[in-house]
Amino acid sequence: MNEARIVHLVSEDVSVIIVQDDDSLPVILHWGVRLPVEDETLRAFAAAEERPGLEDVSDLPYRASVLPEHSAGWFGRPGVEVQRDGAAWSPRFSIRAVALDGAEMAAGELRTHTGAVTFFAHDAFTEIELELEIDLQSSGLLRTRTRIRNASSSPAPLEVGSVLVSLPIPVRANEALDFTGRWAHERIPQRHPIVHGLHVRESRRGRTGLDATMLVAAGTPGFGSDDGEVWVGHVGFSGNHEHALERTDSALAFRGGELLLPGEVRLRSGEEYVTPWVFGSYGVGLDAASHRFHDFLRARSRSSRRPRPVTLNVWEAVYFDHDEATISALATEASQLGVERFVLDDGWFRGRRDDRAGLGDWTPDPAAWPGGLRPLAEHVRGLGMEFGLWVEPEMINEDSDLARAHPDWILRARPELPALFRFQQVLDLTNPEAYAHILATLDDLIRDVGISYLKWDHNRDLIDAGHPGTGRPAVHEQTTAVYRMLDELRRRHPDLEIESCASGGGRVDLGILERTDRIHPSDSHDPIDRFHILRWTGLLVPPEMLGSHVASAVSSVTGRTHSLPYRCAVAFLGHFGIEWDIRSLAADEREQLAWWVSVHRRFRRLIQDGRPVGGGELDPSGPAMRGIVAADGAAALYTIVTPPVAADTRARVRFSGLDDKRDYRVTVSAPESLGPPWQVPDWIRDAPGIDADDDAGVAFSGAVLRLVGLEFPTFHPERAAIVRLTAAG
Template sequence: MPVRAAGDQRAYADGLGTQHHGDALHDSHNIAAGCRPARGGFLLPRLRPRECFQAAKNRVAAWSSTKSVATSAGTATTGPWLYASHSDQGLGGLSARFHDHLRARPGHPHRSRPVVLNTWEAVYFDHDLDRLTHLADLGAEVGVERFVLDDGWFRHRRDDRSGLGDWYVDETVWPSGLRPLIDHVRAPGMEFGLWVEPEMVNPDSDLARAHPEWILATGGRTPADRRSQQVLDLTHPEAYAYILERLDDLLTEYDIAYLKWDHNRELVDAGHSPSGEPAVHRQTLAVYALLDELRARHPGLEIESCSSGGGRVDLAILERTDRVWASDCNDALERQSINRWTGLLLPPELVGSHIGAARSHTTGRTHDLAFRAGTALFGHLGIEWDLTRASESERAELAHWVSLHKQLRSLLHTGRVVRVDHADPALWAHGVVSHDRTEAVFALTSVATPVAAHPGTLRLPGASTPTPPTACARCPRPTRSPAWNAEPPSCAPRTASPCPAASWNTSASRSPTSTPNNSSCSTSRVAEPPPRGSKAGKTGGPGRWAAGTVPLTPCYAASGRRPSSSVPTTRLYAGRPKAGPTSGTQSSRTSRAVSAVLGNVRPQNAEDHAEGQCLGAVRLLT
């Protein structure tokens, strides 16, 4: 099996060599990983280089032994590539190499990723032209750029138990076809997308009744149903031709820019009829051929690998698709973990990340809009929400989040992803730093009850060493308004001892706090966050989020100690600061999640405060 080494010359050409030590996975530790194009990947921590090398070979051999391909005498077969990389900068460095590799592909999407509105959690199977056009209008108002009609548009598809395989527009639901909806979507400039699941068939369908032999099966039996569906055997030339013809006709007749390509069940007893011989390998190649042919016939067509949410996220499918749907669970708290680990392999622009309704339809949890939007902000942003049921204020706040994403999109989808190891496992920090290290955006999220009442300061990696402003002294007090304010910051000498807690001016002008003898600091563009939305829960803290780009030559510090109740501080509600006294305990003591802006950046290789350098630091404000 051939192996390609992604990274520098320290990666072994025929395996993986590394060692990992310590608890900090994301930074400054040797680590290696491999990824099979056809199915998942593996991590090899805490092994000596040669142990890791042998472990990699053993895992590849074990995987290959379960995926046998029969060949006749005198013939050869080519197995899938294994991509491997090594880094002495922890998971962050390892991830960066895979991201760079994927972004360097000729077929990698390079235009701005359009903001998506997907109809599934808004209407499910209840397709109605008036309702959908109203939804499209509201989507356009909040900044949507691509409207995707999900499951339910084709014949006999009034629930998930029938119709798969009958890829004709349902005349009873769409008497004039899809054109009225598509024309309405296209009028304000949005693209139109369509959901399909071409590899599947319902037994209750015209296709299955006409061609039962086109179902993958072996042993003289039909595999157990999964979601009331079976797998269509595309190794039958006639079945392949039928699916190609139906999809090609739809793409030719209608102005469809995007296919959401689903795949909602496993391949079990996957034999080719009538002999029952194993067909998974040939089925996979047939799917690749189908995708390649459709893209060749329709240049510019984009395809999402949905696959029940994360069921087919690999390098081979990514050669033929433009993004993946990481999970059908759209709960923002779950998505924090899902996006975090999916992002080890995939850069953010390839991972669909949507803002759902307040109450998740998969978990039943409720989160406020700030947290849902802050979680989705970093990926390929979308909306999975019935906006006709959202209030006017919610839609206005959503529009601000979409606008913020568009402002940050060029940074989020080209920069280096950074993850920060925190001593408290309940606090996760991540961000994106531009390649010239002049701009960054970070998020700090509490995914559980923090161990400590106050998280203290947090060191953010990725910045270059600044030239310290001469006027700055040890432990300078913050002298500017938060990072989302457009006014340029200033740097001031130390005027008080000890360094007090952050005190940001929250007047209408939002001007920096006035201090004498200011010296200039380098700045970067900043983004206005959404206005204050509805308050968080009764505890006052969960579900908050704010973001803004910040200078990476910083000169502000916020105290790492807990401020006294008499010191004014800043409360964050969906990104808008509000002055108020601090409480004696941190407000994020619930199972819900809270994110807060990281207003300044401390350079990775900056010296300590005792050296008199003007440093940026961050506190989680109550």
């Protein structure tokens, strides 16, 4: 152990202690709370748990490395699964060098560092080279990726079956949280005990998936929004992938990586495979772990550059019934409500009267748009709004000119085409000609029409997604081709913003979010469902990247009817927008909606820059809360919703994230029907509205608000209130 390299990666509140001994792959001894320790203490800790085996030669115990090796005595999932012609299937890697942000680290050296450490290894027998990068961001977000290279001169390719990193978690974290879902109701939470064995969540849909877990959390018993230690794992990839928790003898780890189909990655001599980034976030409470993901995205997304424009999308107003006069009138009405971005959705292109035809033919339909889209775009810009457009570039209808001209541009694993879903197939973007055609078409549209925003949809899973001609699996290359196209469009158009939509929230991961600026969390705008979809998707995605629209009173998905204040309150803490035929608004509805738009615009910088918090998720019979707290603790906004049914008439709501040493003035916007008048407490009934001046409202101690809370009525279901807190003095 004297020759061991010890790396202590640190952020303000997180430590990752990595030991690399002899020539073995590195082991993470600690990932969690920041440890204020001296070098000698670290050395003693690194050596303390060494075990000798039998006479130091037999039964040598194996502590799993970041990429556990079967050849060293690991009987769980191997970190690297490969084979070359049926051999080279059990690699044993030896470290050649270690570098801290590019500077080589000597054997026996101990370093405390903020940044990345890279381990360079090889296996002379299997002729494989490996690079393992472990990076702790200044925010405390941990991420790792692996590069595997076929160093053999053999003509036989090296087939990569899987690369699954192992991020260790203390076994005291014995409760798990993951998610499932379906179309129009994504991110349904599942809490369950962690037991010995492997809990695996695979997605083989060729996109993240409507039912995908998005992330896996392991925590101490009863962990919640602001309490209990939590370790969160996430695979930042938009194709097939795997999240898992692996509980073995005295150990627990998050395992994650890309899920590769048979033969999908076959490396010829000199070729390499680079895994997606796999992320880990530690925190006391889910919110603290969540903030690290938010910081990562806010440092990269164009959504952080400027206030989020209030958006109107025309889909639920007109569906496929496009008419220039009608949609121009919608734009005029939208501008009068304070809308700042107008988005033309599906139905604008050639032959697109329903979802059975037209995908791939990305030119305006002459029947609906005889002069093309430029007149509408100029009308929109003349009203002071930006113009956005819906596209689905990865898909193609069999009934389209593009499919008839290039049937060989459709992914398939067999001579016949895959099963239809939503009447569409998948365009082969791994084909250089198809890729170049779509890229050029989109580039021309953006330039010619003056598009500032693309809503990029993806409405089917990938089934039998093989390379035409060979039938080899194509999901990996299709996913990376989409990434390249998005990167290139953003390079050519530095101000272009892109939304990731996939039948709603079917593609939500850090791979796509590094290249897009917001997501469409769900096709359901029903506020009952939407509140929880926003809360749980918000563990990964910051609020300004969560499209949050007000739709019609009767939900197009669930058929339920809700009041306008309830719908607006639920949508308020996000990238606010409208998806509704506003031509039908009554005068009082128009006035109310314009008020909500104006108030959101007043507070959107707080929503965009603040720290999201949550509460109430452990008690379905109590009120639930989503909030945003300013980074300096000077202001906060909270949306509180009543439960569907409760035996109690009221329950205390604690306002997470506040500064205990400050007093806060309280303003509230709540419906008159929050409960019977005698059930509504004075702090709500007597409070000014949230649009009041900053010095309005009664002041309460931050400690009381955070630790004790205030009673909130639970008498009526399907009610919501916005509470605004402003630091006094």
